[in-house]
Amino acid sequence: xxxxxxxxxxxxxxxxxxxxxxxWILVYRTEKYQKLKVEVERQSKKLEKRKEAxxxxxxxxxxxxxxxxxxxxxxxxxxxxxxxxxxxFAIGFAFTALLSMFNSxxxxxxxxxxxxxxxxxxxxxxxxxxxxxxxxxxxFIFLYILCTMSIRQNIQKLLGFAPSRAxxxxxxxxxxxxxxxxx
Amino acid sequence: MSNKSKSxxxxxxxxxxxxxxxKALVANAEWPDKEEFLDxxxxxxxxxxxxxxxxxxxxxxxxxxxxxxxxxVNAAVIYFYVNNFQSIDEEEYGGMWEITKEGFMxxxxxxxxxxxxxxxxxxxxxxx
Numbered sequence: 321x322x323x324x325x326x327x328x329x330x331x332x333x334x335x336x337x338x339x340x341x342x343x344w345i346l347v348y349r350t351e352k353y354q355k356l357k358v359e360v361e362r363q364s365k366k367l368e369k370r371k372e373a374x375x376x377x378x379x380x381x382x383x384x385x386x387x388x389x390x391x392x393x394x395x396x397x398x399x400x401x402x403x404x405x406x407x408x409f410a411i412g413f414a415f416t417a418l419l420s421m422f423n424s425x426x427x428x429x430x431x432x433x434x435x436x437x438x439x440x441x442x443x444x445x446x447x448x449x450x451x452x453x454x455x456x457x458x459x460f461i462f463l464y465i466l467c468t469m470s471i472r473q474n475i476q477k478l479l480g481f482a483p484s485r486a487x488x489x490x491x492x493x494x495x496x497x498x499x500x501x502x503x
Numbered sequence: 504m505s506n507k508s509k510s511x512x513x514x515x516x517x518x519x520x521x522x523x524x525x526k527a528l529v530a531n532a533e534w535p536d537k538e539e540f541l542d543x544x545x546x547x548x549x550x551x552x553x554x555x556x557x558x559x560x561x562x563x564x565x566x567x568x569x570x571x572x573x574x575x576v577n578a579a580v581i582y583f584y585v586n587n588f589q590s591i592d593e594e595e596y597g598g599m600w601e602i603t604k605e606g607f608m609x610x611x612x613x614x615x616x617x618x619x620x621x622x623x624x625x626x627x628x629x630x631x
Contacts, residue, residue, distance in 0.1 A: 321623055321627065322620070322623055322624040325619070325620045325623055325624075326620070329616065329620070432619050432620065432623040433619075433622065433623045433626075433627045434619060435559070435560070435563060435564070435565045435566070435569060435618055435619065435622040436565060436566050436567060436569060436570060437566065437567075458619065458623075463616070463619065466612045466615050466616050466619075467612075467616050469608065469609065469612035470549075470552075470609050470610075470612035470613035470616060473609045474549060474609060474613075477545070484538070485538060485541060
């Protein structure tokens with residue numbers, strides 16, 4: 321059982337690097353992406369500063385300026401997610417195939433024992449395709465999702481691919497990268 | 504030429520990283536760059552998650568109590584670090600809530616993975 325769980329951690333480290341590597345080849349290294357990213361970050365910081373400085377003022381001119389900048393940032397954000405979109409789809413498909421392969425390899429196997437009793441809406445995931453009623457048994461998919469959640473984001477941050485805080489704050493959901501594996 | 508500038512960029516990055524961590528260990532340090540401080544909080548959280556996961560697995564701590572204790576210890580350590588050790592004005596960062604949630608989910612996932620794996624490896628007879 322232990323070797324299975326360690327294998328899953330290893331698999332998720334490999335898939336995280338593979339995913340980031342593929343995204344780097346298809347997106348991050350392209351000139352268009354880099355330009356847009358720099359632009360979005362610059363605009364987000366500028367907008368944040370401007371909002372902090374004139375946030376409460378009722379000056380119409382300032383408000384208009386802020387609105388105009390917000391609109392420009394929104395457009396840039398949209399372009400940025402469009403650049404990402406195509407490759408995200410390609411990577412999404414590749415990872416769905418990989419995930420279904422691993423799913424069939426670990427089908428019906430208890431890969432770990434949970435030290436807690438999962439709440440009912442988690443049980444569907446943590447006990448997926450497992451026999452018996454012992455809900456502390458952990459399925460492949462649950463451990464894999466947890467590993468990916470922690471490992472992928474940390475790798476992104478280490479490699480400097482994670483979007484900056486200012487940009488994600490201003491861009492909201494548009495800028496957030498969906499984890500391709502779960503599609 | 505470009506190689507030279509690249510390597511000097513790399514060493515600069517390492518130097519910056521070193522100075523940030525030295526600063527993180529000094530009480531009441533100055534943090535002109537907010538991002539730097541939030542990064543320190545983020546990585547500190549990840550380390551706390553893994554260390555607590557290891558401890559909870561070794562003890563072993565089980566059930567809802569383990570989860571609850573993780574949330575409390577994690578939030579308390581960061582709260583004390585920000586307020587008492589670094590004496591940061593939390594309003595500059597958008598309130599304590601913004602700091603408290605910085606990197607929380609990733610740290611929680613890291614904690615769960617370590618806890619589950621150490622617990623499984625040490626306390627469950629391998630009969631499957």
